[in-house]
Amino acid sequence: MADRTSETPPSATPKPDPDALRGDVVRRARIDASCRGPVMFFVLTAVAWLLIGSLLAIMASVKMHTPEFLSDLEPLTFGRVRTAHLNTVIYGWSSLVGIGVLLWLQARLSRSTLRFHKLLYAVGILWNLAIAAGTWALLFSHFDSVEWLEFPVWTAALLGVGFVGVMVVSLDLFRRRSKHHIFVSQWYLFGAVFWFPILYVLANLMIHLGMATGVAMATANWWFAHNVLGIWFTPIGLAAAYYFIPKVLGRPIHSYYLSLLGFWTLALFYNWAGTHHLIGGPLPVWLTTVGTVASMMMFIPVITVAINHHMTMVGHFEKLRYSPTLRFIVFGAMSYTLVSAQGSLMALRRVNETTHFTHYTVAHAHLGMYAFFTMAMFGAIYYMVPRLLGREWPSATLIRIHFWTTAVGIFIYFTGLSWGGWRQGEMLNHDTVDFLAIVDYLIPYLWSRSLGGTLMTIGHVTLAILLWKMWRGAEEEAQGPAVFKEEPAKTKILPTSDGEEEDS
Amino acid sequence: MNRTFSLLIGVVLTVAASFVGLVLIPDWQLDPLEPVEAPDGTLRPQAPTGTVAEGRDIYSQLGCIYCHSQQVRPPDFGSDHDRGWGTRQTHPLDHIHDEPPLLGTMRTGPDLANIAVRQPSRSWHHLHLFNPIITSPGSNMPPYRFLYEAVPRTDGAPPENALDFPPEFDDPDHWWVPTDRAEALVDYLLSLDHTYSIEGDP
Numbered sequence A: 001m002a003d004r005t006s007e008t009p010p011s012a013t014p015k016p017d018p019d020a021l022r023g024d025v026v027r028r029a030r031i032d033a034s035c036r037g038p039v040m041f042f043v044l045t046a047v048a049w050l051l052i053g054s055l056l057a058i059m060a061s062v063k064m065h066t067p068e069f070l071s072d073l074e075p076l077t078f079g080r081v082r083t084a085h086l087n088t089v090i091y092g093w094s095s096l097v098g099i100g101v102l103l104w105l106q107a108r109l110s111r112s113t114l115r116f117h118k119l120l121y122a123v124g125i126l127w128n129l130a131i132a133a134g135t136w137a138l139l140f141s142h143f144d145s146v147e148w149l150e151f152p153v154w155t156a157a158l159l160g161v162g163f164v165g166v167m168v169v170s171l172d173l174f175r176r177r178s179k180h181h182i183f184v185s186q187w188y189l190f191g192a193v194f195w196f197p198i199l200y201v202l203a204n205l206m207i208h209l210g211m212a213t214g215v216a217m218a219t220a221n222w223w224f225a226h227n228v229l230g231i232w233f234t235p236i237g238l239a240a241a242y243y244f245i246p247k248v249l250g251r252p253i254h255s256y257y258l259s260l261l262g263f264w265t266l267a268l269f270y271n272w273a274g275t276h277h278l279i280g281g282p283l284p285v286w287l288t289t290v291g292t293v294a295s296m297m298m299f300i301p302v303i304t305v306a307i308n309h310h311m312t313m314v315g316h317f318e319k320l321r322y323s324p325t326l327r328f329i330v331f332g333a334m335s336y337t338l339v340s341a342q343g344s345l346m347a348l349r350r351v352n353e354t355t356h357f358t359h360y361t362v363a364h365a366h367l368g369m370y371a372f373f374t375m376a377m378f379g380a381i382y383y384m385v386p387r388l389l390g391r392e393w394p395s396a397t398l399i400r401i402h403f404w405t406t407a408v409g410i411f412i413y414f415t416g417l418s419w420g421g422w423r424q425g426e427m428l429n430h431d432t433v434d435f436l437a438i439v440d441y442l443i444p445y446l447w448s449r450s451l452g453g454t455l456m457t458i459g460h461v462t463l464a465i466l467l468w469k470m471w472r473g474a475e476e477e478a479q480g481p482a483v484f485k486e487e488p489a490k491t492k493i494l495p496t497s498d499g500e501e502e503d504s
Numbered sequence B: 001m002n003r004t005f006s007l008l009i010g011v012v013l014t015v016a017a018s019f020v021g022l023v024l025i026p027d028w029q030l031d032p033l034e035p036v037e038a039p040d041g042t043l044r045p046q047a048p049t050g051t052v053a054e055g056r057d058i059y060s061q062l063g064c065i066y067c068h069s070q071q072v073r074p075p076d077f078g079s080d081h082d083r084g085w086g087t088r089q090t091h092p093l094d095h096i097h098d099e100p101p102l103l104g105t106m107r108t109g110p111d112l113a114n115i116a117v118r119q120p121s122r123s124w125h126h127l128h129l130f131n132p133i134i135t136s137p138g139s140n141m142p143p144y145r146f147l148y149e150a151v152p153r154t155d156g157a158p159p160e161n162a163l164d165f166p167p168e169f170d171d172p173d174h175w176w177v178p179t180d181r182a183e184a185l186v187d188y189l190l191s192l193d194h195t196y197s198i199e200g201d202p
């Protein structure tokens, strides 16, 4: 077994009562076995979309500094490739992996086995086919330029219908939870499972079926696009952080009451912030003011979450050396604080005047969706998959490569475009600077993104190789439920599971 | 069960409230907007029809919006007015016929709300779309050559709508002719004029 990939240093192993531990281990192994097929399906197809999305991303990125690159093929023109990038990484990678993690967390936290496997496979297949067809339409056919909602309405309908299955299964787990107590992560997951379909269906009705008119379509657009970040991806990312940090450390979350406050203020304020995407735009001023105020109020949930996570980590930072899960999750949690604080400031009129139409926003977007959400999901994968497949990761070196390429890649991406984007905004606001001089100024920064993006993509390929090896190995060994056979090894890597008894 | 129910109510109410506040109320507030009469007696804005509507569709599916906004900011906010991108802030009324409005959130390229006023030349737009470098050295806008058709050169006269390249960009083997899609896209660009006056702020 590859010790260095275990979740805790061997020396830190506590010595709990062996019988109780054994009961827990068996129960958890049974839950993990029940999740194995469907959750692995969501995770593996999500990673496939991440690879496709990364390829499209690099194409879009290169086109911005080298516009002649693949320019004679209409399906590969910048506007189409960029749109395909966004939709494959948002609906393909982020949502599919989010659903997988959500189901597994919900099963673990409810202490119930996952049921309705056929329904889940049907949902997974439907989502994958719908995303594939939708992406085909973005590249080869017609689409409306409504950011974040470019998929044709029939694709959206399929995704919406499919999601009902996720709601059913998730609520079934929640209903069968074995303890009356609701864990922090469960609130977030419970919220997300309702929020996403409400947002998605209403936004499609208002925009694609034309129930709103004119500029109200734009407010509907940003009400959706902001909320899908704030009350679909963010809750899943936070649920993962709230679960894994205490779990890997084997200690309870710092304060239950802070987390309560964090959850409800997020639910209250995030919803009202969407119009900060339209500051300076053709709207009644009260609308964008509401967005700015709600964005400032977001400091409350963000600070509470930051304190809670930090206080839980204090004194245990050395564990980052041993646990890949913790490394990715802590990277994600810290980025969450950073991206949210940055976002609140960007919603101030005077700041937004500079940043709004620039690459600064794109840098913020990737700090959120990548450094926070994607890294948190990588962390979840490193914890979940060995338990689902009942084997250890085959190579600590590959995990290290994955971590450092993605961490350094997103660092380059973020710093380059933040600096370049801020200067771009300042120059745009000075009419004495010729437009072409701004274009010229940005080229090196756009190159830095291609560099960062290439590193990130190398990391994604590494993850895919690791998963492939795990999956192949598990297939070869599979005779009966692998989890039970692997029990001794699992006892070794699960001693920190006591955290689950607390508010994890 | 009781806890679950209150959680559910809280979750649904928070999102429903914002939907009413940020989507339904603005829709209701903006719904009564009517076109205004221009000095020449016609109504503004005009709903896109014919090739302009087709061009709008092409603009949408080629993703021009991901580099170009179509909204002029207020005079004290940014330098839109000083750059000559518009003479007044864009008003919700400007977009009553736009489904969906192509406001955009990026200015990798300049704002296009009034491009017809700033750049009224058809042939300029065709050369620029064919290869932006021709008119704008150093531009990183993608070339849209696939909207043009190559016709082998003969000794005779070029087709009447063939692009007229500056010498250093001349193609010795072909004439390049705009397709219907290129013409429609330029028709659309030449319809983007929001300089008529509207009373009051948004």
Ligand code: HEM
Binding pocket: A147, A229, A230, A233, A234, A273, A276, A277, A278, A295, A296, A298, A299, A302, A336, A339, A340, A341, A342, A343, A344, A345, A346, A347, A352, A355, A356, A357, A361, A362, A364, A365, A366, A367, A368, A369, A372, A373, B105
């Ligand atoms: C307190 C929390 C946050 C606030 C107040 C906030 C605020 C903002 C603001 C003001 C913009 C710029 C809009 C513009 O000028 O065009 C923006 C864009 C964006 N934010 Fe955040 N942000 C927050 C957290 C997050 C998080 C957690 C994520 C990711 C999970 C995220 C992802 C994005 C993305 C993807 C965009 C770009 C949207 C687009 O233009 O397509 N933000 N945010």
Ligand code: HEM
Binding pocket: A053, A054, A057, A058, A060, A061, A082, A085, A086, A089, A090, A093, A094, A361, A362, A365, A366, A369, A370, A374, A449, A450, A452, A453, A454, A456, A457, B066, B106
């Ligand atoms: C592999 C590395 C990646 C590269 C090189 C990359 C590159 C790009 C590029 C070139 C754009 C277009 C920006 C523009 O229109 O100006 C973009 C937009 C975007 N990408 Fe990525 N991307 C990468 C990974 C990801 C991932 C994994 C996610 C999500 C999980 C993501 C989410 C987004 C979002 C939300 C936008 C829209 C931003 C906005 O409108 O402000 N990207 N990306």
